[in-house]
Amino acid sequence: xxxxxxxxxxxxxxxxxxxxxxxxxxxxxxxxxxxxxxxxxxxxxxxxxxxxxxxxxxxxxxxxxxxxxxxxxxxxxxxxxxxxxxxxxxxxxxxxxxx
Numbered sequence: 001x002x003x004x005x006x007x008x009x010x011x012x013x014x015x016x017x018x019x020x021x022x023x024x025x026x027x028x029x030x031x032x033x034x035x036x037x038x039x040x041x042x043x044x045x046x047x048x049x050x051x052x053x054x055x056x057x058x059x060x061x062x063x064x065x066x067x068x069x070x071x072x073x074x075x076x077x078x079x080x081x082x083x084x085x086x087x088x089x090x091x092x093x094x095x096x097x098x099x
Contacts (some may be wrong), residue, residue: 003099006072007059008079010052015086018048038097042090048088
């Protein structure tokens with residue numbers, strides 16, 4: 001069971017939706033129709049997660065009482081932090097694997 005609160009579900013939804021939109025608008029000519037390349041996958045996930053970092057920072061910018069969870073969280077972490085981890089993983093993986 002995925003634990004989220006508020007807009008925390010966007011932590012997973014934004015990168016997937018951005019990848020699908022990227023595949024639809026700019027299909028990779030080097031792969032078969034309906035497939036995606038690693039470069040396109042990492043680029044789509046990174047853009048979607050970065051949008052979520054900005055959105056999470058904006059939505060969770062208020063002060064909270066000690067011990068109170070963020071208003072928009074994913075597994076009890078403010079939604080921008082897991083999204084930032086996705087951006088970093090995509091950047092590192094892209095730097096290592098994509099030529």
